[in-house]
Amino acid sequence: MSERAVYPSLRGKRILVTGGATGIGAGLVEAFARQGAKVAFVDVNAAAGEALAAKLEGAPLFRGCDLTDVAALPAMVDEIAAALGGLDVLINNAANDDRHTIAEVTPAYWDERMAVNLRHLFFVAQAAVPHMKRAGGGAIVNFGSISWHLGLPDLVLYQTAKAAIEGMTRSMARDLGRDNIRVTTIVPGNVQTPRQEQWYTPEGEAEIVAAQCLDGRIQPADVAALALFLASDDARMCTGHDYFVDAGWR
Template structure:
């Protein structure tokens, strides 16, 4: 893979990433740090989060956070923004795609899955908006999923939440645009992470590649490359839409 693009506008930007300790999230943290951004990230995986922050150095800050506790989000985000000295970019990445059947879903499980995969994106954005306005504008990058576009099995609640994120993105883009805040959604395909590998056999992975237009497996760095563009000033007229990085999976 090439070294990738460099975005001068991201140097010195204050970036907050949710779910940044492992997988795609860790790829995002590393990519923004490599651009010279000041990065804060949250995750429930404390050991992995602290190890990543230590690896990347003093420009990166980690804080353990349970995003389902939305009442605590303003204080958590406020504390990290204070460390960063302001906020220019929020990346709403955190999610969990545990499998489930329709018959297994209870009201409590419904509420839990919406809390894990949808609710915190709104409240993180709500808490971030005053800081973005204070900075003169910025970008919110939400994470959707290819899964609901394909109608994959045993993911009905995850796919419901991810579909809602695209609607939320369009609404927020309209409401926040005059404040120079852009809101977009990244729709990843099947990204090769340790978590995803637990769901797929080698034969299953081969089926995914066969359904793609391109050979090869999508890596966290491929997704991060799109996030960097959407957060940068080069994307100053991109808002209210979803952008796919799925190798043409159909």
């Protein structure tokens, strides 16, 4: 792989990544740590989170956290900000794309899926904003999904939540812009992670690549590269929009 970009403005920045223990999230944590940022990440998978923190340089801070417990989120964000000495960047990555049919959805399952895939993004951001204001500004990077743009099957609740995230990004960008807080959305395509590989056969993966404009499978590092840019001062005039890293999947 060619050498990756280095962003001097990220050195020493205080970064919080949600869902950072595995998959895309782990790639994000590793990428920000490599930039010399002060990184903290949370995940419900404590074993994977502790293992990742132990192997990475830069001593990223890990906290086990159930993001569906919104009452606990302000204290969690405050604790992490205190440990890092403030908070400059929030990467709202955590989500779960379990498959489901329309007929299977109950009111309870609807609420649980919205809690896992949408609600916490708002409330973690809400808790992070005061810290960013004290720092003179910041960046919130929310994670959407290519899935609803394509209308993939058996993901109606996941896609509903991910579509809502893009609307939330635009609203937050407007409300927070005068505080020098930028809000953007990354829309990944099908990223090759162990979790995604459980859903797709080799034939299915070949079909995805055939539908892309570019050959090859998107890797977590490709998504992290976009997140680094959007979090950096190089993206100082980027806000309120969605940024795709999908190899042109249509």
